[in-house]
Amino acid sequence: MSVDKDTVRRIAKLSRIALDEARVAPMVDELNGIFAWVQQLNEVNIDGVPPMTSVVEQRLKMREDEITDGGNANELMANAPQGEDHFFVVPKVVE
């Protein structure tokens, strides 16, 4: 499997990373180098092998329904690059 410039642009868009045109071609090469290298995984017979969905052999731990958080609007906003009256501010989103 190899990628082309359009694919790289599409993936960059999906990843929300601005990739200027000058970097697209080199990125195509770098990614293709990596994808060529991972192709060897296709040599392995994986019939009937389950995916490893969790390293840890245990059930999902559940917690009690208690309020243990919240009420910290100031701390929450402290690192916000743009905040107003305890709201995070973003460019206008059209729905």
Add this chain to the structure above:
Amino acid sequence: MSERSAKLIKGATGDWEIVIGMEVHAQILSESKLFSGAPTAFGADPNSQVSYVDAGMPGMLPVINRKCVEQAVRTGLGLKAKINLTSVFDRKNYFYPDLPPGYQISQYKNPIVGEGEVLIDLKDGETARVGIERLHMEQDAGKLLHDQHPDHSYVDLNRAGVALMEIVTKPDMRSSEEAAAFLRKLRAIVRYLGTCDGNMDEGSMRADVNVSVRKPGGPLGTRCEIKNVNSMRFIAQAVEYEARRQVDLIEDGGTVKQETRLFDARAGETRHMRFKEDEDDYRYFPDPDLMPLVLDQAWVREIEASLPELPDAKKARFIKAGLSAYDASVLVAEKESAEYFEAMLAAGAEPKAGANWLNNEYFGRLNKAGLAIADGPVAPEANAAIIAMVAKNVISGKIAKDVLDIIWSEGGDPRAIVESRGLKQVSDTSAIEKAIDAVIAANPDKVDEVKAKPKLASWFVGQVMKATGGKANPGVVNALLKVRLGLPEEG
């Protein structure tokens, strides 16, 4: 139970069938959120109910709330659905300002609840069955405010991370009436179960409706999704508009494109929002921060044993007790009305009389006053006492309404009020005969009229009732009057 009739709409080229499916998002009733300990209460100050986990801060991790899992299982059982003892949480990846981590924790291929069904009542005694495809748990997103500023939107994450149940139906509905009935029934079920408050105004229950049209017997048409219909009133309207739009489009030679639309309540129309192809590739994969959710069968059985009686069972029981299917449906539509009715029965009310009284007298007054049953001024025991007195002929039906009015505005015990205000029905024949004689004597011309038209006897009854201050037993008045006037017995 009568089978549903075919619901077709007319187009220029003939009949069309509407095919409707729904995805309902219902907020789970719990103190804290699905994966964090922040509170879930509606209406708090912005960003005051947000955990660092909800805010997607670096290094934060989810831990699941047992109560939310229980509520989802409870709902699944209420939908007569299969509970999947093992289910998996997946990440649904996309970027939006109301989704801080850039992914929503949801369930994709292995939801907690599988197939089930909901029975719905339609008009004229018809019923229908709507299949449930699945129910899964997922996080709700935050809220964006757009109208405060021309260039900015504001993000409030209070709602981010609240537990949602997404309930997906099979495309079994065939009319706007069925769609509305389904949503109402689903709402009643979750309110009975206490798993969701079904409050569409506050957004704790939202519906996405999928509508397509086809010629009867033909293949399924392309469907469009109407997003976020947030009121019962709009469901039927939205479905009807969209079905008509699609029929007109096809008959004009066009094709329906798979798209997402919004319902504009003011205009009563659906509007294009986006095409399906424009949507993100969500790149679902199992959330590596969470193990598979494994439930003990014993725990599920415990939950099942704790389920309250649900609308269908309650309705069947009320019908057995003598109520008409219609009256029973009205009473079970809301948990509160059913409970009120049952409290009346417990206080000794006769079922049919109780249902009539509630449906015709008490609920009407509550609606007019804009009060919920829980906020009504009259206790079920009081209402039971009133109709018991009617049943024993202690007071007439008319006086009963008066007594209700008195208790409504002043409170008090019905029996005491009847006693103290002398409202007891007069059944003493000699007293009534006296009153009858007085009326007859005062209206000789009417006596002649009534002999010619026996139906006019009711005028006399009215006069006698007036003369006795409404306290005469109308049945006795009627009987004695007929004898006095020499009228035939009524058939």
Add this chain to the structure above:
Amino acid sequence: MTTLPGNLTEFTLAEARDAVRAKKVSSKELTTAFVKAVADARPLNAFVTETPEKAIEMAMASDVRIAHGEARALEGLPLAIKDLFCTKGVKTTAGSKILSNFVPPYESTVSQNLWNAGAVMLGKTNMDEFAMGSSNETSHFGPVFNPWRARNSNANLVPGGSSGGSATAVSGNLCLAATGTDTGGSIRQPAAVTGIVGLKPTYGRCSRWGIVAFASSLDQAGPMTRTVRDAALLLKHMASVDPMDSTSVDTPVPDYEAGLESGVKGLKIGIPKEYRIDGAPPEIEALWSNGADWLRAQGAEIVEVSLPHTKYALPTYYIVAPAEASSNLARYDGVRFGHRARATDDIIGLYEKSRGEGFGKEVQRRILIGTYVLSSGYYDAYYARAQKLRTLISRDFTEAFKTCDVLLTPATPGPAFGVGEKTADPVSMYLNDVFTVTVNLAGLPGISVPAGLTANGLPLGLQFIGKAFDEATILRAARATEQAAGFAAKPAHWWRAA
């Protein structure tokens, strides 16, 4: 040890603990010495943030407790913390521009455990950006230099990565010990090339809460120390069962120091034949062979085992880790914290520019890989397949552990290399993790212990891989190796002003 070293910074963690308890040295004296060492070592660029005032403040509070006989396990001992651990009120960058101004309002469970034990914070160490790298060359804050240089050379060498700053700090005596994280080898590989001990515990042993996530199913915090005893001591206090981390395993933390000296008599040491790589430097083979000899001499039995899927581990890792990372790093968008691009027209522009400006090239590359392998049409061919390979790799270990107790392998395919030497081709950089990634994929514990020097004087390490939650056995084996190797070489402190 009853006498103080020439320089307080030469203490091991355990020695300093004993000396401080015995009141032979105060925490303030000890901390002051390290604060100075850190300042003098700025040419190494091991620290992103130095916290000298806080350190002295903590040291003084520790001295009060010691005076009152209330010394806790690590009371007054100065440590360095990798900048991937969120430290409350102290800037935490993950080596990235996108977090260059982030001050967490919360403390990671692991670092909180250390403060609860009385430790002192010297500062936050430099690292590969978002832990993605094997040489500490991807940091936004510049590369870290290895305290070691090749004989007769002034060339700067890499300290390995991603925990390069922590490795350098421990190796250069800038702290008593440090915390690191290991996703594909990021503790063990830098430890090996800087001549120190690095331990990655079993997945789920240490809490991940408050550690900036890279690859959730692989990340694990661990100690980086001068000696094996120190690693046992530090691990004991880093580890805990954490109800705030769903992947934290419900197993109590044992006393890792107990049993450390029990030797390896009767222990079966497995040598996986697939770890013998064509083209590896002969010194690696020699080191490995020495290791087996030392253990055999101490009564261990050496058995050959097979881990047939070893060669697929690296490509598997480079699908799974980027996939998880692409999702974990979606939160860095300029809205709630971190770098935010200026002058953007719409929300998409805000995201794209903030992330384009804030993430370095390696991080961007891995996010794109991850997004691609999870995307529609490719999920089955890449991610699903890689997760199945993981099962096979894990089964290899389970099978091997039927005939041995612990595995012995080289830690790295070679010694520290020059800065800029491997940055041209991503795959050649990835190959540095060839011996370590298998362990993360299987979730097992692994430790790297210094075992020898190359011909031109650079340290090499041996790795022990253990069964799940059997840190005790790998520590035992590492201790026996440490004793036999007698690795006493130290780097010359070339960075100190003349």
